[in-house]
Amino acid sequence: MKKLLAIFAALLTGVGLMAQNPVEDLDLQYATDLLKAGTQAPEFTLRDIDGNTVKLSDFRGKDVVLVFWATWCPDCRGEIPQLKELYARADPAKVAFVQVSFDRKYENLCTFVKEKEVPGVHLFDPQGMKESAIGKAYGVHWIPSLYLIGPDGRVKLGTVVLDKIADAL
Numbered sequence: 001m002k003k004l005l006a007i008f009a010a011l012l013t014g015v016g017l018m019a020q021n022p023v024e025d026l027d028l029q030y031a032t033d034l035l036k037a038g039t040q041a042p043e044f045t046l047r048d049i050d051g052n053t054v055k056l057s058d059f060r061g062k063d064v065v066l067v068f069w070a071t072w073c074p075d076c077r078g079e080i081p082q083l084k085e086l087y088a089r090a091d092p093a094k095v096a097f098v099q100v101s102f103d104r105k106y107e108n109l110c111t112f113v114k115e116k117e118v119p120g121v122h123l124f125d126p127q128g129m130k131e132s133a134i135g136k137a138y139g140v141h142w143i144p145s146l147y148l149i150g151p152d153g154r155v156k157l158g159t160v161v162l163d164k165i166a167d168a169l
Contacts (some may be wrong), residue, residue, distance in 0.1 A: 030145075031158060034122075034145060034160075035138060036158065037156055039113050041149045042056075042134070043056055046100065046124060048112060055099070059149075062093075063149065064096050065169070067120075069144045070102040073110040073143050080116060096120075097120030098123065099121065100125050101124055102127075102143065109124055130142060144162070148169065156168060
C-alpha cells in the first residue's frame with residue numbers, strides 16, 4: 001500500500017510540475033537559430049533615429065541588451081512596459097539598450113519611439129526582417145528576438161523571452 005501511495009504521489013508531483021509551466025518555452029519554438037552563448041556577436045553598422053552612424057562595437061565594455069523588433073509587431077509592443085522597467089533598473093555605465101527596428105518606414109519608427117518614450121538607442125534597418133543581413137547574421141526569424149551581449153562582444157544569451165534577459169542581467 002505504501003508503495004502504491006508513493007507511486008501515486010510521484011505521479012501527482014509530475015503532473016503538478018507540468019501544470020506550473022503550462023506555457024511551452026518559446027525559445028524551443030522560435031529561438032532555435034539564434035546565436036549560442038560564447039559566439040562572437042557579428043559587427044554591424046546602422047543609423048540611429050537621429051541619423052548618427054552606430055556600430056555594435058561602440059558599446060564594448062558594457063553589457064548590451066540587443067532587441068530586434070518592429071512597431072507593427074504586437075508582441076514587441078506588448079514588451080515595451082517591461083523593457084522600460086528593465087531599462088530604469090539598469091546602470092547606464094554598465095548596460096546599453098540597443099534596438100534594431102525592421103520597420104520599412106523610418107517615420108513610423110521615429111514617431112512610435114517618441115510617442116511611447118521607448119528607451120535606448122534605436123537603429124533603423126530598412127531592409128526589413130526577411131531581407132536583413134543583420135537579422136540573418138543573428139539568426140532572427142521571429143520578433144522580438146533578444147540578445148544579451150557581454151562587454152567582450154560575445155553572446156551571453158539569445159532568446160525571444162525578455163524575462164530571460166532580465167534574469168541574466
